[in-house]
Amino acid sequence: MFLVQLAFIVAFGVLPDTVLVRSLLVPALAYDIGPRIWWPSKLARQEFEERPGRAEALLAETPAR
Numbered sequence: 001m002f003l004v005q006l007a008f009i010v011a012f013g014v015l016p017d018t019v020l021v022r023s024l025l026v027p028a029l030a031y032d033i034g035p036r037i038w039w040p041s042k043l044a045r046q047e048f049e050e051r052p053g054r055a056e057a058l059l060a061e062t063p064a065r
Contacts, residue, residue, distance in 0.1 A: 030037050
């Protein structure tokens with residue numbers, strides 16, 4: 001009985017994570033962050049190379065830590 005309860009709790013915990021985080025939070029953050037979400041990738045480097053000055057504009061928008 002204990003394992004059944006544990007399995008139900010785990011399954012019930014995965015359900016809100018799947019529905020809320022994966023389908024709502026991640027796309028909302030991607031929308032808010034914009035093209036900077038791809039910063040470490042090759043796509044971002046190509047975009048900066050194609051449009052000089054764009055990197056400086058995005059860095060100016062990014063708050064300093």
